[in-house]
Amino acid sequence: MYVCVMVSESLELELWTSVRSQPFGCWGLNPGLLEERPEKALKDSLQPYEAAYLSKSLSRLFDPINLVFPPGGRNPPSSDELDGIIKTITSELNVAAVDANLTLAVSKNVAKTIQLYGVKSEQLLSTQGDASQVIGPLTEGQKRNVGVVNSLFKLHQAVTKVVASQSAFPSAAEQTIMSALKTVHALMGNAIQPLLTSVADAVEAIIITMHQEDFSGSLPSSGKPDVPCSLYMKELQGFIARVMNDYFKHFECLDFVFDNTEAIAQRAIELFIRNASLVRPLGEGGKMRLATDFAQMELAVGPLCRRVSDLGKSYRMLRSFRPLLFQTSEHVADSPAVGDVIPFSIVIQFLFTRAPAELKSPFQCLLKNVLSSLVASLKRAEWSHARFSQWLDDHPSEKDRLLLLRGALEAYVQSVRSREGKEFAPVYPIMVQLLQKAMSTLQ
Incomplete structure (x- = not known):
C-alpha cells in the first residue's frame, strides 16, 4: 500500500478519494484533523505501512551482504557479489526517489548497509605480526588485507557514483550516505596503517645508519671528483623501490596509497635533513658525497609520491639545504631560506659541524x-x-x-x-x- 501511495500523485489522489468516501473511523482518522489538514492526516494513517516498508527495505539491503560474508569466511566479496550489493542499493534509492521523506529514510538504511559492510570487512583483516612485515614476500594475511582494502575502495567508488546519478537527491540524504562512506575510508586507512608504520620505521632505521659512514675525507688531489652516493642511500633507494613493488602495487586505490605514502616521503626527507645536519666531522670530500646524497634523496622517495615537488615544504627544504653545504658560515646564517624554509634549529645544528671538537x-x-x-x-x-x-x-x-x-x-x-x-x-x-x-x- 505504501509503495502505491508514494509512486505517483495520481494514485495518492485515488487513495484520498477512497478515504473520503468511507466512514472516518474505518481508517483510524480524526474527523476534525481530516477536514483541517487532510494531507497530514493521510500520512499519519500510513505510518505503520511506512515502518513496515522500511523494515523490508533494510532486509533487502542486508541480505546480500550477509550472504557474501558467511560465518567463518576469510575472503572479501568478489566483484560480481559486490555488483549485486550495489544493484540492490541503487534499486532501493530509485524506488524511494518519488518522495523526499522516503528518500531520506531509505538513505539511512543505505548508510546502515554501508556500515554493516565495513564491520564485516574489518573482521576479515589480519592483525598478526605478518600483516606488517616488510622483509619477505607478501604474506597470506597481507594479501587478504589488500583484498579487503580493494573491496572497500570499490564499494566507496560505486556508492559515490550511485548518489551522484540520483536526480534531485535531497542534501540531507546525500550527507547521510557520505558520512557512512567516510567510515569506509577510515577503515581503509586503519587496514593499511600497520604496513605504513613498518615501512616508515624501516626508512628511519636506514637513514640513521648515515652516522656509521665516514664523511671526514678530503677532496681527491687530481681530476674532477667522481662522487657516488653513500651506501645507506643505495640501501634506502632499494628498500623503497622494493616495498612499492612488493606491497603497495597490489592496491587498486592508487590515489589513496599515495595520500598515505607521501607522508612517509615527507618524513623521510625531514629525517634525512635532520641527520645530515648532525654529520660530524664533515670534510670537503664528505660534503661532496653528502651533496650527492641530497640529489639521490629525491630519487629515493620518488616511488612514494606522484611527484616529488608535491611534497611541499619538505621538498623545498631538501632543495634549499644542499647549497648550504658549500657556503661560508656567514652566508649560511644570512641565507633567506633560514627561518623561512629551513628551521633555525636545523641550521644551528649544522653549524656545530664547523666548530672544533x-x-x-x-x-x-x-x-x-x-x-x-x-x-x-x-x-x-x-x-x-x-x-x-x-x-x-x-x-x-x-x-x-x-x-x-x-x-x-x-x-x-x-x-x-x-x-x-x-x-x-x-x-x-x-x-x-x-x-x-x-x-x-x-x-
Whole structure:
C-alpha cells in the first residue's frame, strides 16, 4: 500500500478519494484533523505501512551482504557479489526517489548497509605480526588485507557514483550516505596503517645508519671528483623501490596509497635533513658525497609520491639545504631560506659541524643542569643519534629545540672559561647571533 501511495500523485489522489468516501473511523482518522489538514492526516494513517516498508527495505539491503560474508569466511566479496550489493542499493534509492521523506529514510538504511559492510570487512583483516612485515614476500594475511582494502575502495567508488546519478537527491540524504562512506575510508586507512608504520620505521632505521659512514675525507688531489652516493642511500633507494613493488602495487586505490605514502616521503626527507645536519666531522670530500646524497634523496622517495615537488615544504627544504653545504658560515646564517624554509634549529645544528671538537653537539654534552625541565631523564653525558632524533620528535616545538641548542652553547662557554681560554671558535658568535634572531621570532 505504501509503495502505491508514494509512486505517483495520481494514485495518492485515488487513495484520498477512497478515504473520503468511507466512514472516518474505518481508517483510524480524526474527523476534525481530516477536514483541517487532510494531507497530514493521510500520512499519519500510513505510518505503520511506512515502518513496515522500511523494515523490508533494510532486509533487502542486508541480505546480500550477509550472504557474501558467511560465518567463518576469510575472503572479501568478489566483484560480481559486490555488483549485486550495489544493484540492490541503487534499486532501493530509485524506488524511494518519488518522495523526499522516503528518500531520506531509505538513505539511512543505505548508510546502515554501508556500515554493516565495513564491520564485516574489518573482521576479515589480519592483525598478526605478518600483516606488517616488510622483509619477505607478501604474506597470506597481507594479501587478504589488500583484498579487503580493494573491496572497500570499490564499494566507496560505486556508492559515490550511485548518489551522484540520483536526480534531485535531497542534501540531507546525500550527507547521510557520505558520512557512512567516510567510515569506509577510515577503515581503509586503519587496514593499511600497520604496513605504513613498518615501512616508515624501516626508512628511519636506514637513514640513521648515515652516522656509521665516514664523511671526514678530503677532496681527491687530481681530476674532477667522481662522487657516488653513500651506501645507506643505495640501501634506502632499494628498500623503497622494493616495498612499492612488493606491497603497495597490489592496491587498486592508487590515489589513496599515495595520500598515505607521501607522508612517509615527507618524513623521510625531514629525517634525512635532520641527520645530515648532525654529520660530524664533515670534510670537503664528505660534503661532496653528502651533496650527492641530497640529489639521490629525491630519487629515493620518488616511488612514494606522484611527484616529488608535491611534497611541499619538505621538498623545498631538501632543495634549499644542499647549497648550504658549500657556503661560508656567514652566508649560511644570512641565507633567506633560514627561518623561512629551513628551521633555525636545523641550521644551528649544522653549524656545530664547523666548530672544533670542544664545541660539542647538543646530544654530546651534559645539559642536565641547564635544561632540567626539558631533559630531566638524561642520565648519561652523551646520547646516540637515534635517541636525540627521538627527543626531537617528542619536542616538536621550535622553542624547546632552540633552548637545547642554547644549553650546548652555554656549556661550551663554561668549558672555555674553565680552561682559561682567551677566545671562542670563529663560528661561535655566528651561532649565537643566529640563535638570538631565532628566539626573537618566537616572541
